Amino acid sequence: xxxxxxxxxxxxxxxxxxxxxxxxxxxxxxxxxxxxxxxxxxxxxxxxxxxxxxxxxxxxxxxxxxxxxxxxxxxxxxxxxxxxxxxxxxxxxxxxxxxxxxxxxxxxxxxxxxxxxxxxxxxxxxxxxxxxxxxxxxxxxxxxxxxxxxxxxxxxxxxxxxxxxxxxxxxxxxxxxxxxxxxxxxxxxxxxxxxxxxxxxxx
Amino acid sequence: xxxxxxxxxxxxxxxxxxxxxxxxxxxxxxxxxxxxxxxxxxxxxxxxxxxxxxxxxxxxxxxxxxxxxxxxxxxxxxxxxxxxxxxxxxxxxxxxxxxxxxx
Numbered sequence: 001x002x003x004x005x006x007x008x009x010x011x012x013x014x015x016x017x018x019x020x021x022x023x024x025x026x027x028x029x030x031x032x033x034x035x036x037x038x039x040x041x042x043x044x045x046x047x048x049x050x051x052x053x054x055x056x057x058x059x060x061x062x063x064x065x066x067x068x069x070x071x072x073x074x075x076x077x078x079x080x081x082x083x084x085x086x087x088x089x090x091x092x093x094x095x096x097x098x099x100x101x102x103x104x105x106x107x108x109x110x111x112x113x114x115x116x117x118x119x120x121x122x123x124x125x126x127x128x129x130x131x132x133x134x135x136x137x138x139x140x141x142x143x144x145x146x147x148x149x150x151x152x153x154x155x156x157x158x159x160x161x162x163x164x165x166x167x168x169x170x171x172x173x174x175x176x177x178x179x180x181x182x183x184x185x186x187x188x189x190x191x192x193x194x195x196x197x198x199x200x201x202x203x
Numbered sequence: 204x205x206x207x208x209x210x211x212x213x214x215x216x217x218x219x220x221x222x223x224x225x226x227x228x229x230x231x232x233x234x235x236x237x238x239x240x241x242x243x244x245x246x247x248x249x250x251x252x253x254x255x256x257x258x259x260x261x262x263x264x265x266x267x268x269x270x271x272x273x274x275x276x277x278x279x280x281x282x283x284x285x286x287x288x289x290x291x292x293x294x295x296x297x298x299x300x301x302x303x304x305x306x
Binding site: 053055065067068069071072073075076077078092100102103104105106108109112113 | 213215228229230233245246247248249250251252253254273274275
């Protein structure tokens, strides 16, 4: 079973995963770019409903250190379902019924992970939104919500009939290439900003 | 007398420093802490990993070479030992103080 869901908060994501797992599923894989979660129905071999817990890494790790990270969690009863050594959310799932219920045993360490997630989000929000702002300033603060401003061709809007349509068809790919990255950066920037706000103030 | 800014230590930190007076990898330290505390302190994996990272940054523990290729092994440093010493003195002082109150 595949499910798509975008989350702004680590706790919300963790609770959502565990609610689905309680209905008789096991998280099997996560694609962090598509926000796609793959669940498998529990089989007769699975003797329990596992919990999945989220850890967050803001920095990449060397191959050796990531090996150690996985081995350490594996020793402690947690299987890494999805996650990358280059950072991001690490999805850890109970291996057996006797594994701990949680990967954190005090509030301090749980809050530290949330703060780290918030800080990381704020960094990327700043990066993407500064790019959008700089690009907007560089192009003379033109209004990108007005489609006519997407086109650079002089005199395009004064052309008549067939010439106008030919010019539009020819110019549209260039206009889209000019503007689409800007909108993507804007959306991604706002997404990270919301994440930073949701995680920074929830204590 | 000014107190060291890192004191007091958390119970978890104190136990980790005690456990790492011998070279150990992360999970061995969790088990040792459970044994030392007679099962009362069970540090969860994520908390332990974060604490180890933090102690490495403070240079209170360091990584030591080992034959285990899959697990990093750590040991207390001299700085770590002196922190353990300071904290133990502080706890002993508290204990003595409580005694004068009849506890």
